[in-house]
Amino acid sequence: MTVRRPAKLVATGVTALAAALLLTACNDDAGTGAQPAPTVTVTGAAPAQPTGAGRTATGKATVPGAAPTGPMATQPVGTRCKADELAVTVQLQDAGSAMVLLTAKDGRTCTLFGYPGYGGLRADNSVDPLTAKREPYPGAPTAITLKPNTTAFAGLKWNSCDKADPSCHVITGLQLTPPDETKPVTTQVIGLDGQPVTQLLVSAQGLTTGSLQPSNQGVVFPKS
Structure with missing residues (x-):
């Protein structure tokens, strides 16, 4: 016995197949020559993060205003003031007290930081090995940039003594060594009258120097 499919069902299948073929043809026409983009896998280092505020070229975060830490213990060799670049004056202020002036000569700008070093000179120009201790007066040392003809200042004090005392240092001049340097600068002590002091009597305790400052x-040092 032969079973016949309904004509309507067969027609529907044919119509669906024709529609599918038509849709495929339209898609081929619209994308002629276009190929799907290939997928690329990148291996190795990750790309650098973008730079900008608060970032570095490596993508690490930065702290705004951050600066190298640690005190300025010494000055860079190429910038600090050399002995031959300074003119030094020691001005007597009172008995046992003086103000020291370090003035940059004409030439380059240089820096000072710390405390001057001192030695004494006797009448025969021999060196008197005075002791000199440091005191952060009027405060801690300040990094000073000296342009030509500008001056840095420090205080200096000592106790007087009897010239007949064997421990008394009788000096006629001073040698000052700039911070971080080894070559001294020879200077006289100028009295309150503006004239060189021909003789300075310093006790066995030696000198006490204050810190270098940009202002006088x-x-x-106050009177003891």
């Missing part, structure tokens, strides 16, 4: 305000 307050650098002179």
